[in-house]
Amino acid sequence: MKKxxxxxxxxxxxxxxxxxxxxxxxxxxKKAKGMFNAKSALFLDARGFKxxxxxxxxxxxxxxxxxxxxxxxxxxIDKHAKIVTFCNGIKCEESDKLARKLMADGYNRVYVxxxxxxxxxxEKLPLMSLVKECxxxxxxxxxxxxxxxxxxxxxxxxxxxxxADGMIDQFWFAQLVNEGKIPANIQLVDVRKPSQFxxxxxxxxxxxxxxxxxxxxxxxxxxxxxxLIVFYCNTGMQSTDARNILEDDVAKNVxxxxxxxxxxxxxxxxxxxxxxx
Numbered sequence: 001m002k003k004x005x006x007x008x009x010x011x012x013x014x015x016x017x018x019x020x021x022x023x024x025x026x027x028x029x030k031k032a033k034g035m036f037n038a039k040s041a042l043f044l045d046a047r048g049f050k051x052x053x054x055x056x057x058x059x060x061x062x063x064x065x066x067x068x069x070x071x072x073x074x075x076x077i078d079k080h081a082k083i084v085t086f087c088n089g090i091k092c093e094e095s096d097k098l099a100r101k102l103m104a105d106g107y108n109r110v111y112v113x114x115x116x117x118x119x120x121x122x123e124k125l126p127l128m129s130l131v132k133e134c135x136x137x138x139x140x141x142x143x144x145x146x147x148x149x150x151x152x153x154x155x156x157x158x159x160x161x162x163x164a165d166g167m168i169d170q171f172w173f174a175q176l177v178n179e180g181k182i183p184a185n186i187q188l189v190d191v192r193k194p195s196q197f198x199x200x201x202x203x204x205x206x207x208x209x210x211x212x213x214x215x216x217x218x219x220x221x222x223x224x225x226x227x228l229i230v231f232y233c234n235t236g237m238q239s240t241d242a243r244n245i246l247e248d249d250v251a252k253n254v255x256x257x258x259x260x261x262x263x264x265x266x267x268x269x270x271x272x273x274x275x276x277x
Contacts, residue, residue, distance in 0.1 A: 028115070041083060042076060048237055058128050095112050170257060173257060174257075187206065188206070191233050199264065216245050239256045
């Protein structure tokens with residue numbers, strides 16, 4: 001019975017996504033897997049380069065929407081070629097945007113695999129990633145690699161490869177979020193759409209949506225001036241884009257939370273820090 005309910009919920013979710021994007025040919029895992037096994041389609045990863053390096057569907061080509069004009073020269077000459085776009089799960093819209101760009105260029109067999117990399121990885125299907133040096137697993141509580149610093153009155157550990165990345169240490173901060181111990185002088189800012197924010201958000205967060213059309217923008221006048229601002233979204237992608245458009249005098253008090261945040265209506269959000277390269 002539980003299995004039947006799970007299947008019905010999956011179908012309902014798929015139909016809901018399909019109806020929300022009626023102009024797109026959205027496919028489930030089974031069809032994407034079939035195309036992959038038959039080697040009948042080109043898979044395009046619409047996510048950022050760092051996420052692509054961390055892991056992607058085997059043989060997928062990196063094709064971010066923002067660099068489409070520069071990258072499209074690598075696309076098939078045949079406009080009838082099957083192309084599957086994907087990104088970071090059901091709520092990620094980059095695969096939708098990429099599909100529309102492809103269709104506008106005349107490709108007539110474009111499919112959007114909404115489950116994307118997270119579902120593909122969960123099902124233990126073929127993957128590829130940047131080769132990383134194996135390190136001995138450390139036991140005990142997580143210890144930040146960078147010392148505490150003070151930004152606009154808040155003491156934090158930075159993450160990323162350097163301070164220029166503008167990232168908070170996602171492993172350290174995820175623990176604070178999950179334990180409900182976010183310092184009072186840190187303001188979480190959810191940059192997702194208002195509809196997504198209403199479905200569920202992290203405790204104490206405010207919604208300041210990142211607008212991608214007609215021009216990329218975010219209303220930073222809504223940020224508290226006496227707190228450190230930490231951007232979050234579903235996967236860390238929108239947060240990065242939102243911070244990148246800020247002027248330096250605003251960005252200096254804004255950090256990115258590089259994590260997967262899954263919020264469902266009426267339930268506590270699940271926060272998982274994204275792995276470093």
